[in-house]
Amino acid sequence: MAVVSKGLEGIVAAETRLGEVKGAEGILFYCGYDINELAGKVSYEEVVYLLFYQKLPNRAELEKLTTALRAERELPQGVIDYLLAAPKKAKPIDIMRTAVSMLGSYELNRHDVDVSENLATAIRLVSQIGVIAAYFHRARTGKELPPIRKDLSEAAHFLYLMTGEVPSKEAEKTLDVAYVLHAEHGFNASTFTARVVASTLSDMYSAISAAIGALKGPLHGGANEGVIHMLEEIGSPDKVDAWVEDALAQKKKIMGIGHRVYKVLDPRAPHLREMAIQLTAQLGEAKWIQMSERIAEIMRERKGLNANVDFYSATVYYSLDIPTDLFTPIFAIARMSGWTAHVLEQWSENRLFRPLSEYVGRPYGQKVVPIDER
The missing domain is CATH 1.10.580.10 (Citrate Synthase, domain 1)
Known part of the structure; x- marks a missing residue:
């Protein structure tokens, strides 16, 4: 079967x-x-x-x-x-x-x-x-x-x-x-x-x-753009807790948190996190990494979810003055x-991908009714 x-x-x-x-x-x-x-x-x-x-x-x-x-x-x-x-x-x-x-x-x-x-x-x-x-x-x-x-x-x-x-x-x-x-x-x-x-x-x-x-x-590569939009919406570190609580209450997705495959920390995230910290220190604009760190902390504590590669790459690119889009x-x-x-x-070693599907539609044996009688 x-x-x-x-x-x-x-x-x-x-x-x-x-x-x-x-x-x-x-x-x-x-x-x-x-x-x-x-x-x-x-x-x-x-x-x-x-x-x-x-x-x-x-x-x-x-x-x-x-x-x-x-x-x-x-x-x-x-x-x-x-x-x-x-x-x-x-x-x-x-x-x-x-x-x-x-x-x-x-x-x-x-x-x-x-x-x-x-x-x-x-x-x-x-x-x-x-x-x-x-x-x-x-x-x-x-x-x-x-x-x-x-x-x-x-x-x-x-x-x-x-x-x-x-x-x-x-x-x-x-x-x-x-x-x-x-x-x-x-x-x-x-x-x-x-x-x-x-x-x-x-x-x-x-x-x-x-x-x-x-x-x-947005469930794949587009997620990193969503991280910056989220941080911009929050605005400042002192508003993070309330924003996250409200988002969780409304069952909104927290961009850059969790991963379809990784059940623990995304191994790429620490490298990007370190670069984000260094860049923001050089630029004197610490609020982005501060907000990111607090969001990550809350999500680990509340949901057992970790940051993924998109979470910190967004701050890295933003710090390099690269437009969000x-x-x-x-x-x-x-x-x-x-x-x-x-x-x-x-x-x-080519083999054509051709998966099966399971039909769950109307029962077999449907009869065509003339269009004027439908």
């Missing part, structure tokens, strides 16, 4: 060599490496290599990948024209989804080419996704688009495109670690979406466009390495 599991909870849909989330223990692995071993010790580019090749690179291998990434940053002029002409009030995540789909119309290589060509497409997407987000932000604010540079890391290049200036080493390091922490997370909703589309032998751009659409949802696109920038790695893995 078929097993019904709403949301596919507890169902193993496929095998993967890329990542594992141990929710009960609060552990996250990338290709056998604990996230606590990677964060702060390796660059985002090293993690990209790790996900593509299932091993950390030596210096020569890292230089080769870094050179390949930086060589692919230029966007087709048609995509730039779209970013310049797109509605200024559109959600950046929607613009990103459409721009990625447009990139597919310039790329003739599809799933039926060899692995090296598919890998080249993956590298191109990892390289260009940050440019899309930054260029649209510049366009919507009426600013010129800075020229592409090939002497900056992925994190530094994004911040440079956002501001027109090379970021500080501290800002670069902060965003780089955030990228590392967000790169991979097993069969989450957006990654599974990408693999389902890829399993039909559609192209990588279609799979990634679908993944971005899944990430947009770009939080989810930054998530997509980091996760592009994981998404594309999963698409490549799906194609390596």
Whole structure:
């Protein structure tokens, strides 16, 4: 008899060599490496290599990948024209989804080419996704688009495109670690979406466009934007307790608290918490982290729930002066390495996803009544 599991909870849909989330223990692995071993010790580019090749690179291998990434940053002029002409009030995540789909119309290589060509497409997407987000932000604010540079890391290049200036080493390091922490997370909703589309032998751009659409949802990547909106609504640390009590009484969701898989502390959260504390100390604006800490304390005591990756990443991005509606696109920038790695893995041993469903509708045997007699 078929097993019904709403949301596919507890169902193993496929095998993967890329990542594992141990929710009960609060552990996250990338290709056998604990996230606590990677964060702060390796660059985002090293993690990209790790996900593509299932091993950390030596210096020569890292230089080769870094050179390949930086060589692919230029966007087709048609995509730039779209970013310049797109509605200024559109959600950046929607613009990103459409721009990625447009990139597919310039790329003739599809799933039926060899692995090296598919890998080249993956590298191109990892390289260009940050440019899309930054260029649209510049366009919507009426600013010129800075020229592409090939002497900056992925994190530094994004911040440079956002501001027109090379970021500080501290800002670069902060965003780089955030990228590392967000790169991979097993069969989450957006990654599974990408693999389902890829399993039909559609192209990588279609799979990634679908993944971005899944990430947009407030129960997935959109949650980090909700954290800042929540903090702004609360206003100050002295109002936290009353706000949380009222929210709990009304059974409102507290954004950034709890996780679908982790039953204990999200292992990524402490790294982001530490960065949030450091950034707010440097900026002299402590109220955001103070409010966050108090909310987290109340929710642990009252509900036994812990903060997740979105809870502190929101404060980190906010402290880097990144607009709130770009939080989810930054998530997509980091996760592009994981998404594309999963698409490549799906194609390596492809099996079309086709789950069953349990019919619970009207009884079988319904008869058609002529339309004039209904």
